Amino acid sequence: MSHDPALRFDVPQLRRPRPGLITGGQPDASAWRGLKAQGVTTVINLRTAEELAGRDVAAEVAAAGMRYHAIPVAGAAGINGDNAAALRALLEDANGTVLVHCASGNRVGGLIALGAAQGGLPAEQALELGKAAGLTGAEAQVRQQLGLSAE
Numbered sequence: 001m002s003h004d005p006a007l008r009f010d011v012p013q014l015r016r017p018r019p020g021l022i023t024g025g026q027p028d029a030s031a032w033r034g035l036k037a038q039g040v041t042t043v044i045n046l047r048t049a050e051e052l053a054g055r056d057v058a059a060e061v062a063a064a065g066m067r068y069h070a071i072p073v074a075g076a077a078g079i080n081g082d083n084a085a086a087l088r089a090l091l092e093d094a095n096g097t098v099l100v101h102c103a104s105g106n107r108v109g110g111l112i113a114l115g116a117a118q119g120g121l122p123a124e125q126a127l128e129l130g131k132a133a134g135l136t137g138a139e140a141q142v143r144q145q146l147g148l149s150a151e
Contacts, residue, residue, distance in 0.1 A: 011035070013105040017132035021091070022099045023108045024134065029055070032064035041066055041096030044087065046107050048072040067094075073107045076138050081145070084114035091115070105134025110142045123148050 012025030022040060026047065035043075043061045049072065061068040071086050073079065091098060100108045113130025117123055123146040127135075130142060140150055 011099075011101070013134055015105065015132065015134055017112065017129055020094075020097050021112075021133070022097060023105055023112070024099070024101050025104045026101055027099075029060050032060055032066065035099055036064045036066055039097045040099045042090075042094045042098045043068050044090055044098060044100040045070045046073040046078075046083075046087075046100065046102040046111070048074050051103060071111075073102065073111070076107075076110075076141055079107055079110035079114070079138050079141060079145075081114060081118065084111045084118060087111045088115035088118060100133075104136070106136050106138050109133040109135025110138045113142050114145060117146055 011027040011031050014022065014024040016022055022035075027035065032043075043057075043066050045057055045068070058068045058070070069090050071083055071090075073083050087100065091100075100112070102108050109130040109132075112133040113126045113135055116126035116129050121129065127139075127143065127146060127148060131139070135142060143150060
């Protein structure tokens with residue numbers, strides 16, 4: 001599924017690529033309580049500390065009553081197998097609905113695609129899941145890592 005207009009929080013590019021997983025860009029500080037009310041139990045942040053401009057997202061998420069994890073992914077270069085495996089492990093261990101975010105959802109989608117392929121999903125299906133999770137600008141890079149031809 002692509003962008004989900006039924007989710008009305010101040011989160012750019014909010015999507016529900018599969019049950020139990022919400023993806024998107026950086027939520028505003030005011031969005032956490034609404035996400036918690038929607039059933040989100042865990043937040044995984046893919047942004048680096050430098051991108052957060054002094055915000056303490058971990059404290060914001062904890063104040064709203066959710067678990068928080070960070071996998072700092074430095075741009076497109078960070079869309080790699082190691083970060084995908086780390087994200088996949090956190091998703092597998094999570095209980096309840098998880099929000100994974102970066103600035104726009106692109107890094108999220110890339111890592112979701114790579115992690116799905118690591119888990120045995122065929123490359124084309126993994127790519128489609130990644131696109132549903134927000135993969136856009138890094139698609140060519142992810143296609144290459146999945147062994148798919150460029151489009």
